[in-house]
Amino acid sequence: xxxxxxxxxxxxxxxxxxxxxxxxxxxxxxxxxxxxxxxxxxxxxxxxxxxxxxxxxxxxxxxxxxxxxxxxxxxxxxxxxxxxxxxxxxxxxxxxxxxxxxxxxxxxxxxx
Amino acid sequence: xxxxxxxxxxxxxxxxxxxxxxxxxxxxxxxxxxxxxxxxxxxxxxxxxxxxxxxxxxxxxxxxxxxxxxxxxxxxxxxxxxxxxxxxxxxxxxxxxxxxxxxxxxxxxxxxxx
Numbered sequence: 656x657x658x659x660x661x662x663x664x665x666x667x668x669x670x671x672x673x674x675x676x677x678x679x680x681x682x683x684x685x686x687x688x689x690x691x692x693x694x695x696x697x698x699x700x701x702x703x704x705x706x707x708x709x710x711x712x713x714x715x716x717x718x719x720x721x722x723x724x725x726x727x728x729x730x731x732x733x734x735x736x737x738x739x740x741x742x743x744x745x746x747x748x749x750x751x752x753x754x755x756x757x758x759x760x761x762x763x764x765x766x767x
Numbered sequence: 768x769x770x771x772x773x774x775x776x777x778x779x780x781x782x783x784x785x786x787x788x789x790x791x792x793x794x795x796x797x798x799x800x801x802x803x804x805x806x807x808x809x810x811x812x813x814x815x816x817x818x819x820x821x822x823x824x825x826x827x828x829x830x831x832x833x834x835x836x837x838x839x840x841x842x843x844x845x846x847x848x849x850x851x852x853x854x855x856x857x858x859x860x861x862x863x864x865x866x867x868x869x870x871x872x873x874x875x876x877x878x879x880x881x
């Protein structure tokens with residue numbers, strides 16, 4: 656199994672550009688999550704989803720949007736990129752509330 | 768309020784020393800789950816262990832052991848005879864049966880000095 660796959664691994668954006676971070680999982684997990692991790696810091700929840708068609712805001716949703724049209728995919732959209740969004744972004748999934756989250760390898764995003 | 772507290776921001780030990788990473792959690796649920804993750808310098812997040820609120824037995828896996836105490840709301844992680852490869856950031860996390868989120872602590876950065 657591939658697990659959780661994130662693309663791209665690295666990206667440099669200019670201020671004001673937009674992009675979509677892709678996340679797909681092949682474990683048929685209902686729950687999916689997006690986190691950002693700033694240098695030397697912990698994980699902050701951006702958005703999460705408990706199933707196809709259902710999404711909810713986390714701790715730091717401003718400047719981001721998500722959609723969940725299928726169980727497998729949970730893309731994260733950045734509109735009008737700002738330097739404050741420079742971070743490493745992690746996608747995770749899990750089957751239910753008693754299971755661990757499985758993480759992708761992360762996307763390192765720099766906005767200049 | 769912070770649901771998971773890892774008071775130790777950074778710890779340094781000399782190789783072969785034992786080290787304990789503290790984790791204190793807060794929840795009103797009677798059914799909940801606790802986790803530890805490791806994030807080595809390469810950046811990936813690696814799941815180490817899960818404990819549910821009904822099982823207070825300590826767990827040992829090689830040089831790693833975990834002590835879960837509901838009376839003090841703690842889930843501490845001990846590395847015995849530490850090695851340089853143990854150098855990483857370690858995160859404790861909580862999941863409640865009634866909720867959908869996963870609450871991470873702020874992490875403890877462990878450096879093992881050769």
